[in-house]
Amino acid sequence: MMGEEFVALSLPPMVIGTCAAVACALPGNFLLLRRQALIGDAISHVVLPGIVAAFLVTGVIAALPMMLGAGVAALVAVALIEVIRRLGKIEPGAAMGVVFTAMFAGGVLLLEQSDTSDVHLDVQHALYGNLESLIWLDAFGWSSLFEWEALKGLPPELPRMLATMLFVSAFTWVFWRPLKISSFDEGFARTVGLPTGALGLSLVIVAAIAAVAAFDAVGSIIVIAMFICPPAAARLMTNRLEVQVAWSVVFAVISAVLGYVLAGYGPLWLGFDDAVSAAGMIATVSGVILGLAAVFGPHRAPVGAAAEG
Amino acid sequence: MLWEAMFLQLGYNATLVTIGAALLGMAAGATGVFLFLGKRALVSDAISHATLPGVGLAFIVMVALGGDGRALLGLLLGSALSAGVGLLCVSWLTRATRLSEDAAIGAVLSVFFGFGIVLLTVIQSMTAGRQAGLETFLLGSTAGMLWDDAVVIALGGAVVLALVMLLRRPMAAVAFDPEYVAASGGDVRRIELAMMGLAMAITVVGLKVVGLILIVALLIIPAVAARFWSERVGRVVTSAGALGGASGWIGAAWSATAPNLPTGPIIVLVAFALFLVSLLLAPGRGVLAAALRHRRFQRRVHLRQGLLALAQGQPIYEGLTLRLMRAAGHLRPDGVATEAGRAQAARALLDERRWHLLRSDPRHEAAAARYDGLTPLERVLTPDQIAELDRQLRPEGIT
Numbered sequence: 001m002m003g004e005e006f007v008a009l010s011l012p013p014m015v016i017g018t019c020a021a022v023a024c025a026l027p028g029n030f031l032l033l034r035r036q037a038l039i040g041d042a043i044s045h046v047v048l049p050g051i052v053a054a055f056l057v058t059g060v061i062a063a064l065p066m067m068l069g070a071g072v073a074a075l076v077a078v079a080l081i082e083v084i085r086r087l088g089k090i091e092p093g094a095a096m097g098v099v100f101t102a103m104f105a106g107g108v109l110l111l112e113q114s115d116t117s118d119v120h121l122d123v124q125h126a127l128y129g130n131l132e133s134l135i136w137l138d139a140f141g142w143s144s145l146f147e148w149e150a151l152k153g154l155p156p157e158l159p160r161m162l163a164t165m166l167f168v169s170a171f172t173w174v175f176w177r178p179l180k181i182s183s184f185d186e187g188f189a190r191t192v193g194l195p196t197g198a199l200g201l202s203l204v205i206v207a208a209i210a211a212v213a214a215f216d217a218v219g220s221i222i223v224i225a226m227f228i229c230p231p232a233a234a235r236l237m238t239n240r241l242e243v244q245v246a247w248s249v250v251f252a253v254i255s256a257v258l259g260y261v262l263a264g265y266g267p268l269w270l271g272f273d274d275a276v277s278a279a280g281m282i283a284t285v286s287g288v289i290l291g292l293a294a295v296f297g298p299h300r301a302p303v304g305a306a307a308e309g
Numbered sequence: 310m311l312w313e314a315m316f317l318q319l320g321y322n323a324t325l326v327t328i329g330a331a332l333l334g335m336a337a338g339a340t341g342v343f344l345f346l347g348k349r350a351l352v353s354d355a356i357s358h359a360t361l362p363g364v365g366l367a368f369i370v371m372v373a374l375g376g377d378g379r380a381l382l383g384l385l386l387g388s389a390l391s392a393g394v395g396l397l398c399v400s401w402l403t404r405a406t407r408l409s410e411d412a413a414i415g416a417v418l419s420v421f422f423g424f425g426i427v428l429l430t431v432i433q434s435m436t437a438g439r440q441a442g443l444e445t446f447l448l449g450s451t452a453g454m455l456w457d458d459a460v461v462i463a464l465g466g467a468v469v470l471a472l473v474m475l476l477r478r479p480m481a482a483v484a485f486d487p488e489y490v491a492a493s494g495g496d497v498r499r500i501e502l503a504m505m506g507l508a509m510a511i512t513v514v515g516l517k518v519v520g521l522i523l524i525v526a527l528l529i530i531p532a533v534a535a536r537f538w539s540e541r542v543g544r545v546v547t548s549a550g551a552l553g554g555a556s557g558w559i560g561a562a563w564s565a566t567a568p569n570l571p572t573g574p575i576i577v578l579v580a581f582a583l584f585l586v587s588l589l590l591a592p593g594r595g596v597l598a599a600a601l602r603h604r605r606f607q608r609r610v611h612l613r614q615g616l617l618a619l620a621q622g623q624p625i626y627e628g629l630t631l632r633l634m635r636a637a638g639h640l641r642p643d644g645v646a647t648e649a650g651r652a653q654a655a656r657a658l659l660d661e662r663r664w665h666l667l668r669s670d671p672r673h674e675a676a677a678a679r680y681d682g683l684t685p686l687e688r689v690l691t692p693d694q695i696a697e698l699d700r701q702l703r704p705e706g707i708t
Contacts (some may be wrong), residue, residue, distance in 0.1 A: 037412040038351060041419075045522075087596050088588050093411070094350040094533050101526030102581035105574035108448060108523075112569045123448060128426045221426060225419035232412045263427070274434035276427045283423020290416055300406045 008139040012158055013131045014260045017222070017282060019161040020214035021252035023168045024226035027207040029245050032231045033183040038093070039078075039204060040227030042100040043211045044220035046077040048126050049107030050212075056114055063156065067212050074208035077103055078201075128279040129219025131260070134158070157217040164213040171206050172245070179203065180241055219279045226252055229286035236297030255286035323565035325459035326451040330518050330561035330576060331554045332466030337511045337524075338531030338553025339473045342546045343504050345532040347484035351414050352399065352505065353528040357512045357521045358418035359395025360388035361425025364446050364516070368432055381458045381517065384446075388521075389513045395421050396505050449520030449573035451561070458517060465514035469507055470550070480504050481542040518561075519573035526577040527553060534584040537591035552587075556580035608633055609683050615639070617661060619646055620654035660685055663698050 024040070031037050047070040054069025055061060077099055085095040108123060138144065138153030145151070172179070182189035182196045189196050211223045234247035259282030264275045294300055344350050367387025371380060395417045402413035429443060473480075482490045483500045491497045508528060515524040535549035560576030589596050607629075615630040616639065625631055625644075634640045639650030646654065663686045668677040676689050686695060 032412055035409055035411055037409075037415045038354075041354070041415055084588070088533070088537065088594070090533055090536070091348050091350075093348065094345050094529055097350050097354065097525060097529035098533055098581070098584060101523055101529065101577055102584075105523055105526065105577035105581070108571060108574040109578065112571050112574075124444060127447070128423075221419060221423050224415060225423055228412055228415035228419060232408050232416055235408065235412075236406055267431075272434065274430075276434075277430040280423040280426030280428075280430065283419050284427060287416065287420025287423070290420070294402060294406045294408075297406075302405070302407045 007142055007144060008137065009135050010260070010264060011139075012136045012155055013134045013278065014257055016134055016155070016158050016161050016217050017131055017256040017260055017278065018253050019158075019165040020218045020222060021226045021230070021256040021282070021286075022249055023161070023165040023210040024207075024214055024223055025230040025248045025252035026168050026172050026245065027203060027210060028227040028231040029234070029241070029248050030179055030183050030203055031207060031227065032235060033241075034200070034203075036204075037228050037232075038096060040207060040211060041224050042077060042081070042096050043074045043208050044215060044223045045100040046073045046103040046107075047212055047215050047220060048123070049073050049103050049110060051126070052107050052110045052114065056110065063160065063216060067216060070212040070215065071208060073103065074212065075205070078204055078208075125219070126215070127219055128221050128277055129215070129217065131218050131278040132264070132275065134217065161213060161217050164210060168206060168210050171202075175199070175202075184241075218282075221283050222279050225283035225286050226255070229283075229290045230255065233286075233290040233293035233297070236293040236300040239299055251286065251289050255282050255289060259283070259285040322454065323562070325456065325463075326454055326518070326565065326572065327558060327561040329459050329462040329466065330451075330557035330572070332463050332470070332557070333511070333515050333518060334527055334531070334557025334560075334576065334580075335550040335554035336466040336469040336473065337515065337527035338535065338549035338551070338556075339470060339477075339546050340504075340507045340511050341528035341530075341532035341553070342535065342542070342549045343473075343477075343480040343484050344508060344528060345536065346481070346542070346545075347504070349410070350529045350532070351411065351525075352396075353508050353512065354525045355395055355399050355414040355418045355421075356392045356505070356509050357524045358425075359398075359421040360392045360512060360516060360521050361422055361446070362428055363387035363389065363391025364443060365425055365428030365432060366391065368443060369428070369435075372435065381455075381461055385461070385513050385516065388446075388516060389509060391421065392509045392512060396509065445520070446516050447520050447522055448571060449516070449518050449523065451518055451564070451572045454517070462514055462518060465510065469510050469514070472503075472507060473546070476500070476503055476507075477542070477546060519576060523573045523577050526580060527556070530577070530580040530584050531556065534580070534587040537587040537594045540593070552580070552583050556583060612637065612639075613657060613683055616650075616654040616657040619650060620658035662702060663695065666698055666702055 028037070028040065031039055050070035050073025051066045052069075053073070054065045057069075058065045080099045080103075081092070081095050084090060084098060085092055088095070090098075111123065134155040134157055136144075136150075136154055138150040140150070178189070178194050178199055181192070182194055182199050186196050189199075207227070211220075211227070214223050214226070230248040230251035231244070233251050234244045237247045238244050260278050262285065263278040263281035266281075267273070267275055341350070341353070344353055364384050364387055367384045368379075370387070371377075371383050376383075398417045399410070399413045402408050402416065403410045408416075432443060479490070479495060479500045480503070482495065483497055483504070487497045487501075490500070511528060512521070512524050515527060519527060531549045531553035532545075534552050535545045538548050539545050556576050556579045560579040561572055563579070564570040564572040564575040587595065590598075592598050611627070611630045611633050615625055615627075615634045618625050618630075619634075619639070625634070631640065631644070634650065635642060637650075638647060639653055641647055664680055667673045667686070667690075668680055670677075679689050686698075690698070
């Protein structure tokens, strides 16, 4: 398992999955505290029409226009949710449900109507990605990690996902205090002069960037799972935000690595021939972690319940 | 072609699908109202995504028992079981931990869906059974639907619809005020369970037609759209059923007219179009009605303020006020008050003075609460009460 084959076939997807998981889990912490956890769900649904529209406009499957299209679609969705919520005086959950289902339906219809038979673009791919195919053919063992020629053959998703993760981390680090204050007490944040509206919007935009980049590499199911499960599990471990974010990163990394290993090697250990979906397995592992945290987490008790020991 | 499809002239199969989808839409719309009123619309999203592992497991079990694994009833039974487990997980996470309901919903939907995807890939590598077609549960597919499948869907929709009608009173009470229901001896948990059970039944029945990703739209969109049309629960339920049924009917018929029109997304888009119409045009809560109401109010305020200014001999500069007063004949085009305008102005001023007196008198506290600067006092007090007021007004004199 640790030989050449591992470096070429398993290491890149594992690293990409880990970066995607961390990039989504970081903003997920704040979305969870703001009770906007389902924004991630909505964004990952509306990414589909954005990508299809970008394909129809440019006619090629290229990363940049598709990510732009997805980003625009995410912003349109957020704006639409807000407009419908205000105009119709509807609760946010229902407004979200109206918008993302309609946009997803529009995306599927566009996809069916356009001639995409000769390109690799379909709903299944959008939902659970294709992590397993992101292999590094130029690698011949661990030493390849230090050879420029071989590194150039890395799947392009890897540097992109790494950059996204660094960007999201930088955003979290730079805006740590305002984010923390406004997530816990929006009224207080406004009183001390923080631009809470802009802060909330930029958090959603960063979440959308993470979602779109991760979606391109790993499919939307990991995106939704990583936005919610690691932060939720971390929330049950501690009362301190710093510690919660650290836990969520740990959980995200464990989910990505363990999920990938279980999907790729688990069936072989059990005597089956074929690997199972890595994206699905990563989501499943994150759910198991959340379940364990919900049963054993030291700070799992509901607010107002008697504290334990 | 479209009209033929609408009136069920497009052959046996299309007719089956259309009727099934209409019944499903009606049942989903009516059920969704109670979720929406209880502010729990997105719970249905968790339910629908949680069906996937059940579909996969049911297939595996049926193949293990020697079948070909595609019996619709078996797959639906499996999906109902796993949706039920998902629902229990949501309520357990919300009750037993500090997580809020939306986090629980998101966690359950992503994890169950992810596990379902794992099972689908397991099934793909199985040699036994005819696995082709399980993916159609993601987005629904009505192509090649069998008579038995259509009967299951139509019957399921009808049963759910009947149950909603039977349970609508307790469900409405719980959606609005669970504390009241609990205080008056109702079993809130059981009624909520029934509500969720109905949503689950809709999801399961709709899997084949609309698919599990979009079925949540049928539970949310018609209910939200219907809310614009009425303030009464009974009517909202009826109109949500009508809107949902219309979406199902039109969508299914439309999608039968061409090969590249997938049924589920078309139904959802028709529902969304009906929602937009409701949002804009519904009387009362619609955007257009609200805009008109705002404009009428604005005009009344401007007219009233203009008349008061006129009566007190103050100049009017405001453009809209001047335009409105000219249009009403209170002012001549050159800005000089007409006879009728001066009479109106005097009446407005008298009304304002009466109100002023009324509001300074504690005996008229109840009437004074209705002061908004617009309502004439004649609508609030009886003529002899006004005469009584006028007697106190007289010392200052009436202009």
